[in-house]
Amino acid sequence: xxxxxxxxxxxxxxxxxxxxxxxxxxxxxxxxxxxxxxxxxxxxxxxxxxxxxxxxxxxxxxxxxxxxxxxxxxxxxxxxxxxxxxxxxxxxxxxxxxxxxxxxxxxxxxxxxxxxxxxxxxxxxxxxxxxxxxxxxxxxxxxxxxxxxxxxxxxxxxxxxxxxxxxxxxxxxxxxxxxxxxxxxxxxxxxxxxxxxxxxxxxxxxxxxxxxxxxxxxxxxxxxxxxxxxxxxxxxxxxxxxxxxxxxxxxxxxxxxxxxxxxxxxxxxxxxxxxxxxxxxxxxxxxxxxxxxxxxxxxxxxxxxxxxxx
Amino acid sequence: xxxxxxxxxxxxxxxxxxxxxxxxxxxxxxxxxxxxxxxxxxxxxxxxxxxxxxxxxxxxxxxxxxxxxxxxxxxxxxxxxxxxxxxxxxxxxxxxxxxxxxxxxxxxxxxxxxxxxxxxxxxxxxxxxxxxxxxxxxxxxxxxxxxxxxxxxxxxxxxxxxxxxxxxxxxxxxxxxxxxxxxxxxxxxxxxxxxxxxxxxxxxxxxxxxxxxxxxxxxxxxxxxxxxxxxxxxxxxxxxxxxxxxxxxxxxxxxxxxxxxxxxxxxxxxxxxxxxxxxxxxxxxxxxxxxxxxxxxxxxxxxxxxxxxxxxxxxxxxxxxxxxxxxxxxxxxxxxxxxxxxxxxxxxxxxxxxxxxxxxxxxxxxxxxxxxxxxxxxxxxxxxxxxxxxxxxxxxxxxxxxxxxxxxxxxxxxxxxxxxxxxxxxxxxxxxxxxxxxxxxxxxxxxxxxxxxxxxxxxxxxxxxxxxxxxxxxxxxxxxxxxx
Numbered sequence: 196x197x198x199x200x201x202x203x204x205x206x207x208x209x210x211x212x213x214x215x216x217x218x219x220x221x222x223x224x225x226x227x228x229x230x231x232x233x234x235x236x237x238x239x240x241x242x243x244x245x246x247x248x249x250x251x252x253x254x255x256x257x258x259x260x261x262x263x264x265x266x267x268x269x270x271x272x273x274x275x276x277x278x279x280x281x282x283x284x285x286x287x288x289x290x291x292x293x294x295x296x297x298x299x300x301x302x303x304x305x306x307x308x309x310x311x312x313x314x315x316x317x318x319x320x321x322x323x324x325x326x327x328x329x330x331x332x333x334x335x336x337x338x339x340x341x342x343x344x345x346x347x348x349x350x351x352x353x354x355x356x357x358x359x360x361x362x363x364x365x366x367x368x369x370x371x372x373x374x375x376x377x378x379x380x381x382x383x384x385x386x387x388x389x390x391x392x393x394x395x396x397x398x399x400x401x402x403x404x405x406x407x408x409x410x411x412x413x414x415x416x417x418x419x420x421x422x423x424x425x426x427x428x429x430x431x432x433x434x435x436x437x438x439x440x441x442x443x444x445x446x447x448x449x450x451x452x453x454x455x456x457x458x459x460x461x462x463x464x465x466x467x468x469x470x471x472x473x474x475x476x477x478x479x480x481x482x483x484x485x486x487x488x489x490x491x492x493x494x495x496x497x498x499x500x501x502x503x504x505x
Numbered sequence: 506x507x508x509x510x511x512x513x514x515x516x517x518x519x520x521x522x523x524x525x526x527x528x529x530x531x532x533x534x535x536x537x538x539x540x541x542x543x544x545x546x547x548x549x550x551x552x553x554x555x556x557x558x559x560x561x562x563x564x565x566x567x568x569x570x571x572x573x574x575x576x577x578x579x580x581x582x583x584x585x586x587x588x589x590x591x592x593x594x595x596x597x598x599x600x601x602x603x604x605x606x607x608x609x610x611x612x613x614x615x616x617x618x619x620x621x622x623x624x625x626x627x628x629x630x631x632x633x634x635x636x637x638x639x640x641x642x643x644x645x646x647x648x649x650x651x652x653x654x655x656x657x658x659x660x661x662x663x664x665x666x667x668x669x670x671x672x673x674x675x676x677x678x679x680x681x682x683x684x685x686x687x688x689x690x691x692x693x694x695x696x697x698x699x700x701x702x703x704x705x706x707x708x709x710x711x712x713x714x715x716x717x718x719x720x721x722x723x724x725x726x727x728x729x730x731x732x733x734x735x736x737x738x739x740x741x742x743x744x745x746x747x748x749x750x751x752x753x754x755x756x757x758x759x760x761x762x763x764x765x766x767x768x769x770x771x772x773x774x775x776x777x778x779x780x781x782x783x784x785x786x787x788x789x790x791x792x793x794x795x796x797x798x799x800x801x802x803x804x805x806x807x808x809x810x811x812x813x814x815x816x817x818x819x820x821x822x823x824x825x826x827x828x829x830x831x832x833x834x835x836x837x838x839x840x841x842x843x844x845x846x847x848x849x850x851x852x853x854x855x856x857x858x859x860x861x862x863x864x865x866x867x868x869x870x871x872x873x874x875x876x877x878x879x880x881x882x883x884x885x886x887x888x889x890x891x892x893x894x895x896x897x898x899x900x901x902x903x904x905x906x907x908x909x910x911x912x913x914x915x916x917x918x919x920x921x922x923x924x925x926x927x928x929x930x931x932x933x934x935x936x937x938x939x940x941x942x943x944x945x946x947x948x949x950x951x952x953x954x955x956x957x958x959x960x961x962x963x964x965x966x967x968x969x970x971x972x973x974x975x976x977x978x979x980x981x982x983x984x985x986x987x988x989x
Contacts, residue, residue, distance in 0.1 A: 244809070244988070244989075247809070247812075247813045248812075248813070248816065249809055249812055249813060249988065249989040250988040250989070251988060264813075264816070265816045266816070267816060268816075270813060270814065270815070270816055271813075271814055276813060278806075278809055278810075278813075279806050279809065281805075281806065282805055282806030282807050282809060282810060283805060283807065284515075284519055284801055284802075284805055284807060285805070286518075286519045286520060286521060287515070287518045287519055288518065291514060291515075291518035292518075294514050294518075295511040295512070295514040295515045295518070296511070296810065296814055298507060298510040298511040298514055299507055299508060299510075299511035299814040299815055300507070300814065301507050339810070
C-alpha cells in the first residue's frame, strides 16, 4: 500500500433515522485525480469527515497510506484537505491561519510563504480573511492542504465560487499534483467540473458507490454500440433496423439513435434497403450524460423522500 | 509543544482577543479610579495602633490608681449586664481587672475579666486571648479575679469563692514601666444585629478591691479611655460611662472594647483587597475572551481544521487552556502587582486609614488574583467546549462565576447567604484577595462585602479549581466522543 493511497472500505453511518453512508467503498490511488461525484446528500462530505476521523463510522474503515488518520502524528504531512473554504476566523489574516496550521505540523513561516506564493494569494495573505472572496478562500484552503507537502490531497467541492479562470487554473494545478505522483481526491456535485481533469471517477448516490471506473471506461460502457444515423427517411429506416434486431429511438427530426447493431451492420442494412443516409457515426456519451443516467435513481429517491416527508 | 505554538498563534492573531486581555489588565490597574468618585471619607479621629502594629479598639471605662513596682489586686464580680443584652450581657461585654502602661489608646495591657458569653478570659496587648472557666456571673455565682504584677510579667487567676485559685495565664509585657495604672475596667463592644451593629454599654457590680504591693495611696479615679478614637463607637442614647460606690464595692458602666479592630469598628479603613476590585470587570472580559476562543471555532467551522491538524484532542484543549491561562495570568499579575502598591499609596495620601498587610499577604493577593482570572478563563474555555455556542456559553459562565461574585459583594445580602456563595460557588476564589485577619475574640461582621471570606485563600481558589477540573474533564470527554 502506497503512502499516498486513500482507501475507504464498507463505511456505514447513520444520523438518527437517516442513513448517510451505506457501505461506501472505493480507493483513490496515487498519480491520478479521482473524481468523487454524486448529488448533494449522497454522502461525499460525510465520507471525507470519516476519512479525517472527525466523525466516527458505525462500521467499515478509512485508511490513509494504510493507516487510520487518527493514528497519524502529523496528519497534514500525510493528507492535505480542504473541507470548507469558509471555515476561517474572519479577524485572522490568511497568513496567520496558515501559520498556526504550519506550526501544528512542526513547520515554520517560510513554508507558509512558499504555499501562499504557489496558490497566488501573496498580496491578500496579510489581510483579515473576513474580507476574502469565496475564490480567495478556496485558494487559501488549497494552500492549507499543500502546506505540509502531503502525498495525498482531498478537496471537497473546490470549484465552488471560483471564476472560470480560476477553474481552469485549479484543474491544471490538480493535474500537476497528480503528475507528481500524489493521490488527488476531488468531490463535486457537477460532473462537468471534472471532465477533462479526472482520470478516475467514483459516482455515489444514497451513501454508496454506483460506479467506480476510469473516465474512458465509463464513457465507453455508457456509449456501448450506439450509432447515430442522419437520414431523410427516418421511418422506413427505423423499421428496417428494428427488423434487423436493433433498438431504435428518434433523436431528432432526421436523426436516429441505434442500439444493438455495430456500425458496419447498420450500413449494410440501410444499403440493402436502398435507404438514404447522409451521416453515420458511433455515438460517444458525454461524462455528464453518464452521470445523469447513473444518478437518476438517487436524485429521484431524494425527491420522493422529501415529498413523503412534507 | 507544537500545539502550544499553534494555539498561541491562533490567539495572538485575533486582535479582539489580544485587546480583551489588555483591557482586562487595564481594568485591574485603573478601575479603582471609580471608587474615588466620592472623594476621601472624612476621618479626623485617630486610629489607635496596638503593640503588634495593627489597628485596635482601645476604649473602656477605667477605675484606676497608680501601681509602682510589684503588686496584686483581687476583686469579686457579681453582675454583668448590657443595654442590648436582654437582661444578660453582649457575649464579649467585659468586666475585670487590668494593668496597663497608661490610659493612652493602644498602650500595652494585661487583663483578667468575666464576659457576657465566653466565661473568664485572660487577654493582653489586644490580640492575645486565653480562655478560663466558662459560665456567666450572677449574685448567686460571683467570680473572683486576681491580677498579680511582677516585673514585666502579669499573672491572672480566677476563683469561685476567693479561696481556691486557678491560674488562667501568665503573660509578659516587655518594657513595662515601673509605675503603671491598674484597677477595674468595663468595656462593651457593639452588638452585631443582622447586617449591622448597634452601640451597647455594659454595667458590672464589683466587690471591694483588695490591694497588696506598691499601690498609691490616692483614691480611685474613673475615666473613659479612648473616647476620641476612630474605633470607639460611643455610648447608646441615655447611658454614659460612670463608676459609683455600691456597698463596699463599685458599680461601673462602660462601653468600647480592648481588642483588635475589624472592619466593623473601622468601616472607612481600606484593605489591600479593596484596591483589586477591578478584578470583577476584568473577570467579565476574560471569560468572554476565553469562551470565544473555542466557540468561534464551532461557529466558523474552524474546529474541523483544528481537529484534523492534530489527532490528540485532549492535548489541543490543554494547549488552548495553557495559552489563555498563561496570557491571563501574566497580564493580570503585572496589573495586580502595580495596582496594589499604587492605589494603597493613593488612598493613604488621601488620609484614609489602610489596614496593615504583610508583604507576603499582598503578594499572595496579587498572585492569587492573577491565578483566579487564569483559572476562570480555563473554566470558561471548558464550558465553551461543552456548549459550543458563544451566547449560551458566555451566559452560563457569567451566571456561574461572575454573578455569585457580584452577589457576594452586595452589602445588603444576608451574611449567611454571602458566606454560602463564597464557600460553595466559584466565587469562593475571591478569598485569595483577603488580607484582613479575623479574630475569634471579636464579634464583627465577617462578610465578603467587608473583606472577610469563609475559606482560607488557597482553599477558596481550590473550589474554583475543582469546578474547572470538572468542567475540563467533561469538555475533554465530549470533545473526544462527539463528531466534529
